[in-house]
Amino acid sequence: MELIRPDTRYDFIGKKKFTIWVSGVAILLSLGSFFFYGGLRYGVDFAGGVMIQIKFSKTADISEVRNALEAMGSKDAMVQNFGGENEFLIRVEKSSEDLEEVSQKIQTSLQERFKGKGLEVRRVEVVGPKVGKDLKQKAFWAVGLSFLGILIYVAWRFKEVAYGLGGIVALFHDIIVTYGAISIANIEYSLNILAVILTIIGFSINDTIVIFDRVRENTKKMRKENLETIFNISINETLGRTVLTSGTVMMVVLILFFFGGPVIHDFTFALIVGLISGTYSTVYIASPVVLFWEKHISRRQRIRR
Amino acid sequence: MLKSLKWKAILYAAITVFAILLLMPTVTSQLPQWWSKVLPSEKIHLGLDLQGGMYLLLAVEADKAVESYVEQIKNNLGDSLKERGVPVGKLEREKGDRIFLEFSGAKEKVDNLLTQRFGILHELSPSEAGGVWKVQLILDSKEIEYAKKRAIDQALEIIRNRIDQFGVSEPEITLQGTDQILVQLPGIRDPERAINLIGKTALLEFKLVDEEGNVDEALKGQIPEGDLLLYQKSPDPQTGAIRKIPYLLKEKTLMTGGFIKDARVAFDEFHEPYVALEFTDDGAKLFEHITGTNVKKRLAIILDNNVYSAPVIQEKIAGGRAQITGRFDMKEAGDLAIVLRSGALPAPVKILEQRTVGPSLGQDSIRQGVISTLISAALVVLFMVFYYKASGVIADVALVLNIILTLATLALFRATLTLPGIAGLVLSVGMAVDANILIHERIKEELRWGKTPRAAIDQGYHRAFITIIDSNLTTLIAGVLLYQFGTGPVRGFAVTLCIGILANIFTAVYITRVILDYITLRPGVKTLSI
Numbered sequence: 001m002e003l004i005r006p007d008t009r010y011d012f013i014g015k016k017k018f019t020i021w022v023s024g025v026a027i028l029l030s031l032g033s034f035f036f037y038g039g040l041r042y043g044v045d046f047a048g049g050v051m052i053q054i055k056f057s058k059t060a061d062i063s064e065v066r067n068a069l070e071a072m073g074s075k076d077a078m079v080q081n082f083g084g085e086n087e088f089l090i091r092v093e094k095s096s097e098d099l100e101e102v103s104q105k106i107q108t109s110l111q112e113r114f115k116g117k118g119l120e121v122r123r124v125e126v127v128g129p130k131v132g133k134d135l136k137q138k139a140f141w142a143v144g145l146s147f148l149g150i151l152i153y154v155a156w157r158f159k160e161v162a163y164g165l166g167g168i169v170a171l172f173h174d175i176i177v178t179y180g181a182i183s184i185a186n187i188e189y190s191l192n193i194l195a196v197i198l199t200i201i202g203f204s205i206n207d208t209i210v211i212f213d214r215v216r217e218n219t220k221k222m223r224k225e226n227l228e229t230i231f232n233i234s235i236n237e238t239l240g241r242t243v244l245t246s247g248t249v250m251m252v253v254l255i256l257f258f259f260g261g262p263v264i265h266d267f268t269f270a271l272i273v274g275l276i277s278g279t280y281s282t283v284y285i286a287s288p289v290v291l292f293w294e295k296h297i298s299r300r301q302r303i304r305r
Numbered sequence: 306m307l308k309s310l311k312w313k314a315i316l317y318a319a320i321t322v323f324a325i326l327l328l329m330p331t332v333t334s335q336l337p338q339w340w341s342k343v344l345p346s347e348k349i350h351l352g353l354d355l356q357g358g359m360y361l362l363l364a365v366e367a368d369k370a371v372e373s374y375v376e377q378i379k380n381n382l383g384d385s386l387k388e389r390g391v392p393v394g395k396l397e398r399e400k401g402d403r404i405f406l407e408f409s410g411a412k413e414k415v416d417n418l419l420t421q422r423f424g425i426l427h428e429l430s431p432s433e434a435g436g437v438w439k440v441q442l443i444l445d446s447k448e449i450e451y452a453k454k455r456a457i458d459q460a461l462e463i464i465r466n467r468i469d470q471f472g473v474s475e476p477e478i479t480l481q482g483t484d485q486i487l488v489q490l491p492g493i494r495d496p497e498r499a500i501n502l503i504g505k506t507a508l509l510e511f512k513l514v515d516e517e518g519n520v521d522e523a524l525k526g527q528i529p530e531g532d533l534l535l536y537q538k539s540p541d542p543q544t545g546a547i548r549k550i551p552y553l554l555k556e557k558t559l560m561t562g563g564f565i566k567d568a569r570v571a572f573d574e575f576h577e578p579y580v581a582l583e584f585t586d587d588g589a590k591l592f593e594h595i596t597g598t599n600v601k602k603r604l605a606i607i608l609d610n611n612v613y614s615a616p617v618i619q620e621k622i623a624g625g626r627a628q629i630t631g632r633f634d635m636k637e638a639g640d641l642a643i644v645l646r647s648g649a650l651p652a653p654v655k656i657l658e659q660r661t662v663g664p665s666l667g668q669d670s671i672r673q674g675v676i677s678t679l680i681s682a683a684l685v686v687l688f689m690v691f692y693y694k695a696s697g698v699i700a701d702v703a704l705v706l707n708i709i710l711t712l713a714t715l716a717l718f719r720a721t722l723t724l725p726g727i728a729g730l731v732l733s734v735g736m737a738v739d740a741n742i743l744i745h746e747r748i749k750e751e752l753r754w755g756k757t758p759r760a761a762i763d764q765g766y767h768r769a770f771i772t773i774i775d776s777n778l779t780t781l782i783a784g785v786l787l788y789q790f791g792t793g794p795v796r797g798f799a800v801t802l803c804i805g806i807l808a809n810i811f812t813a814v815y816i817t818r819v820i821l822d823y824i825t826l827r828p829g830v831k832t833l834s835i
Binding site for chain 2: 001002003006053055099100103104107120121122123124125126127128130131134135138139141142143145146147149150153154157167191192194195196198199201202203205206209210213214217237238240241244245248249251252255256259260261264267
């Protein structure tokens with residue numbers, strides 16, 4: 001069975017003038033959204049604060065919970081519906097007061113007020129401001145160092161800095177676009193979203209390497225062709241695999257999106273965006289970067305020598 | 306060729322069987338008795354986000370321990386100076402680690418005392434004016450570090466003790482970094498109570514009530530020298546409102562909870578619970594002396610700067626017993642007994658982070674996760690067979706094996722599976738699918754170029770191997786660095802990803818190859834179902 005016919009010859013690289021605009025707009029939208037909202041909306045994990053998830057066994061309205069919190073003097077508390085019926089998320093973003101005390105106070109007074117409604121506290125998160133900052137910093141360094149590791153390994157394996165750079169630029173593209181989508185969709189940036197970003201990095205670099213690898217193989221076979229043609233041929237030759245892999249993974253993620261429950265809903269949304277971007281960026285970001293580098297920077301160096 | 310193939314097949318089969326055996330304890334709890342004697346019985350540990358429980362990160366305020374250490378040295382120094390007849394003007398603790406000393410008379414005498422008995426203090430900027438010396442003494446920096454470390458170690462030990470007595474199955478209490486304590490309590494029912502139990506400093510002190518002092522004046526801010534104002538919190542039995550009763554106390558602590566040998570809950574004649582204390586032999590003697598010299602005075606019992614009671618001493622109390630009364634319920638009295646038995650924390654602890662997942666939410670997460678994973682796994686398996694036919698079945702074997710091997714390794718190394726960990730697992734399965742597709746597409750390509758099935762398989766594996774190694778190694782490098790420099794959830798992700806990738810290279814490249822070879826090496830195979 002063949003999904004993609006073997007003699008397929010799309011001119012992928014030839015479309016780069018158009019796709020530069022696509023990426024440009026996507027990145028501008030993302031950055032615009034960061035500026036508009038003043039950065040990402042950090043969740044309790046990173047910003048510090050209190051989050052309490054409650055569920056009633058009997059019908060309860062969100063306004064009742066709000067009133068209860070107001071009555072006890074928690075003006076900063078925000079309430080939102082979460083997932084199914086009668087389930088709510090309470091959030092207090094305060095970093096000065098004793099957060100543990102705030103959390104306990106809210107829980108006891110809610111328990112008292114909704115005695116007959118079968119209130120269950122399902123999740124409590126209290127994160128001090130210092131811990132959130134620490135987490136942010138450590139995650140940043142971990143990702144930064146792994147980028148450096150990828151850059152070095154790819155440059156070494158392909159004997160060209162250009163390939164390493166192409167992969168990393170594509171990664172940056174995917175991360176910016178995914179963060180942009182999170183910001184535009186007003187999704188809270190939590191530890192789970194961080195895990196998505198890491199997953200996207202994995203998929204994106206994997207996809208890039210597969211095509212680069214074919215380019216490496218074809219450069220040896222087709223010495224007379226120019227690099228642009230070789231990239232086009234390579235992308236076409238691996239197109240079947242790209243469609244199959246991305247399709248399979250996308251299918252899995254879509255199932256998780258629709259059936260995985262509210263806890264991972266945001267998680268899978270970000271993953272869908274990142275996967276599309278990751279597949280796209282290999283062809284339209286990583287490859288043009290290598291071509292550009294080879295054409296304008298490497299060649300000049302060679303002539304000078 | 307065939308013979309080496311046979312040995313490979315046996316080796317791989319053995320690995321598979323071993324992996325399945327490793328997973329058995331996780332799958333079922335009804336294993337025969339002999340199992341644990343012969344085979345590993347480690348289960349895969351589920352993270353608190355999946356099984357429910359409490360995660361608590363505490364910071365030990367070790368500076369406070371240094372402060373009280375310096376305070377103690379200051380008191381000793383004062384006593385020594387008095388003994389040697391040095392007229393002391395001022396003796397105060399400054400900042401956290403300094404003592405300010407003002408005295409008159411010969412400096413050599415004091416210097417001798419300092420070098421002989423207080424070698425851990427260094428003299429800073431001594432100055433003299435009109436026969437009065439002013440000296441600042443600072444605690445040795447090594448000694449400060451030592452005091453801090455001791456406080457943290459002690460705190461860890463005491464918290465461990467308290468949790469043991471509280472009764473939680475499989476608690477984990479570990480030191481994180483230099484001054485943080487990580488407490489993980491799976492499946493805990495009453496998180497608030499646990500927090501109170503763990504976080505309480507539980508410094509028990511006995512101080513005399515200042516009978517002459519004027520409490521009203523003190524409330525206005527005029528606290529007599531050497532006194533201090535503390536409160537007793539007493540709930541009104543009718544309204545439940547908490548009243549604060551002020552007490553004016555002598556600052557000097559006569560005795561602390563350090564002399565407690567045992568603390569138990571007991572009941573008075575009205576069936577109200579109280580905590581009965583039993584002192585050590587030294588403590589009993591000290592308590593006898595204190596009560597003997599202060600008959601008819603009021604002795605306040607103070608816990609963490611809250612007055613619990615202040616009974617009048619009727620007579621000398623021998624035998625080393627005392628009791629703490631208050632309006633406790635049974636649980637409160639029990640918890641108080643636990644903290645008193647396990648001792649006071651050498652320094653207060655602060656809660657940096659608390660995450661609690663109720664058991665029902667964890668179950669929901671697992672259920673939804675398992676269902677959607679099963680649906681998607683089934684679809685992927687079906688798709689591979691649909692698209693690659695017989696070869697697809699082999700790829701499916703590799704995929705299933707990949708998951709089994711990854712989980713078995715998690716069990717073997719006692720790693721913990723968390724939600725981000727599942728994300729890592731999903732990524733590695735995705736890469737496993739990709740590896741199989743890469744190989745199959747390559748073999749198809751080679752077949753198209755007119756190669757025989759055997760040559761196509763050879764070439765296909767050979768070429769795809771380079772791609773798979775490069776793409777997997779790149780991701781592995783990222784995974785290792787994430788593990789090395791990340792914390793908590795990032796690490797959980799990295800662990801399953803790294804194991805999954807290694808399993809992937811093994812299953813996708815080696816195991817499928819053996820099966821394919823086995824099928825195609827038989828004579829007469831002309832076509833390949835791919």
